[in-house]
Amino acid sequence: MGKKIIMCSQCNEEFENGYEYRMHWEEKHFYPYIGKASFDYERAKKDLKRDYAKENISGGKKEKS
Numbered sequence: 001m002g003k004k005i006i007m008c009s010q011c012n013e014e015f016e017n018g019y020e021y022r023m024h025w026e027e028k029h030f031y032p033y034i035g036k037a038s039f040d041y042e043r044a045k046k047d048l049k050r051d052y053a054k055e056n057i058s059g060g061k062k063e064k065s
């Protein structure tokens with residue numbers, strides 16, 4: 001562990017896994033733009049999907065019990 005394999009395409013920050021990247025991306029590149037007409041939702045969804053697939057983190061997601 002410790003090897004950073006994902007680089008944010010929007011700010012070049014690096015992350016160890018898809019979950020960290022997702023958290024970063026949502027906080028830095030998604031929530032700040034909600035409500036702004038200029039936000040490209042379709043592109044955002046594509047970016048998320050791409051990284052989910054690459055990291056295969058869906059199985060590691062915490063489920064509500």
Ligand SMILES: [Zn+2]
Binds near residue numbers: 008011013025
């Ligand atoms: Zn970023």
